[in-house]
Amino acid sequence: MAIQHTKNQIMECALRMAEKKPVNKITVRDIVEDCQITRNTFYYYFHDIYDVFTTYIDNRIDGLIKQGDVEGEDAVFDFLELCTEYKNVFINLYKSIGHERLSKFAEAKLERLIIMAIEKEYDIEKIPPLDLEIICTFYEEAMLGILLRWLQDRKYDDPVDIKHSLERIRALFEGQLDLLIRNSLKN
DSSP states (O other): OHHHHHHHHHHHHHHHHHHHSOGGGOOHHHHHHHHTOOHHHHHHHOSSHHHHHHHHHHHHHHHHHHHOOOOTTHHHHHHHHHHHHTHHHHHHHHHHHHHHHHHHHHHHHHHHHHHHHHHHHSOGGGSOHHHHHHHHHHHHHHHHHHHHHHHHOGGGGSHHHHHHHHHHHHHHHTTHHHHHHHHHHHO
8 A cells, every 4th residue: 555655646746746847847856855755766666757647647547447437438538638637737748748749648548548438338349440440540639639729729728618618529529439330330
């Protein structure tokens, strides 16, 4: 239990710091001083600063998956909510690692959630691989496009605006994944 506590403490500390400054400006020294741990302790849990953030996001996604009550495409929308919850962190990641690396990172996470959503409702083996690739790409590009615009557009700094936008995205996209899969299976 103490091991998980220390690991969580490091992640929380790094997230707090990333709310205020670009990730490439955060050092291991900053984190270990703030957490009052040794460098060896940091490196016991993480390879580098970026590993802290990917581990945190993976843990949150694993939490969504383990809940088991996430229905279909809700997991994809929950990922968007996670990104907006930590908007400043993602902005600072964007500034630090750039568009391409952040896009690749988010695409991989979204694909995992999309596949999970499909597997919950359908026998994924019956879906032609090309169709599955197209469906994943469609959702990845749509959600990632929205996310990157939010990161770049200051008008979405207000949490009320973000919450309203998320509600509209859910309403507009609801049932689309199911429709795409059914179209794939009948053709």
